[in-house]
Amino acid sequence: MSMSLQSEIEDLWSQYQNDEIDAETSMEDLTVLGDFLDALEDDEIRAAEKSGGEWEVNEWVKQGVLLNFGLRQISKYEYGDVTYNDVLPLADSDEYGDRGSRNTPNGTVVRRGANIGSDVIMMSPSFVNIGARVGDGTLVDSCDTVGSCAQIGDDVKLGANTLIGGVLEPVEDAPVIIEDGVSLGAGCRVTSGFIVGENSVVGENTLLTPRIPVYDLVEGEIRYGELPPERRAFIRYVESSVGDHDLFDGGAYKPAVVATHIEEETLEGTEREDALRE
Known part of the structure; x- marks a missing residue:
């Protein structure tokens, strides 16, 4: 699940960085962002993990966090x-x-x-x-x-x-x-x-x-x-x-x-x- 979610977030991030997303975020994109938040809360993904005794950053997870700020409207x-x-x-x-x-x-x-x-x-x-x-x-x-x-x-x-x-x-x-x-x-x-x-x-x-x-x-x-x-x-x-x-x-x-x-x-x-x- 996380690999599919990762590719969706990375694709959204690329569009966002290149100003390819319309001012109003689509329901499909909001669904991806919601699934991402669920995965964080359920501890299925983390912003950083220890591997071989060293901490490694999951950049795509931090991208997903920033997308939730950049693509959502204030409510x-x-x-x-x-x-x-x-x-x-x-x-x-x-x-x-x-x-x-x-x-x-x-x-x-x-x-x-x-x-x-x-x-x-x-x-x-x-x-x-x-x-x-x-x-x-x-x-x-x-x-x-x-x-x-x-x-x-x-x-x-x-x-x-x-x-x-x-x-x-x-x-x-x-x-x-x-x-x-x-x-x-x-x-x-x-x-x-x-x-x-x-x-x-x-x-x-x-x-x-x-x-x-x-x-x-x-x-x-x-x-x-x-x-x-x-x-x-x-x-x-x-x-x-x-x-x-x-x-x-x-x-x-x-x-x-x-x-x-x-x-x-x-x-x-x-x-x-x-x-x-x-």
Whole structure:
């Protein structure tokens, strides 16, 4: 099914890029776009997948997401007592409970085309955008945002007020990846296709982006764009060369991320939280 859907999306994308689609999208094209959203929600297709230990982008999936924005008209929708205007409705959450997932009231918003796994806990307010995947057993805490096409693994904890950035364009760029078993502390920001390796624990208010170096003390390396598996990471500020400028009397500092071994007490803390959630 996905191969046929892929060819239909790629054909639509080519027409769209070459301005070959009329101003009003045909019912046939809308059907393809709807089938595409269904496939995303059913986890039949993903914006990125791991193959041979490396994450690979499915460009055609990101093309399909962009087509849903480009070829649909803005419509009015109802959400509780609120009328809103968008090109997409919200996802149908009726089946969440059947697979053990919870979405609390007053602001738990999942946009059409997002995949929510089994035994997921979504606290309000929180938002999951189109193309994103939230894996089985994951906690999306209050005031969290999961951006478009972000891939969140199984048994992940997103602390309160965490931002997972979306990456739509260019289509060949990888989305943010949070692998299985990761715990992100409150207020973390993960953007621009950063990959957080499995079972890592990230301290609160840490910014993970390819523009900020990760000092991996385990391997003795400086990394960009990724945090290896099994790390404890936290934000620190290191002296910047710009500190020599007259404008920065007394020096200046830039953010960095320090990664170390996961300490035993850190593991015990996450295990206690797992017990509370059960």
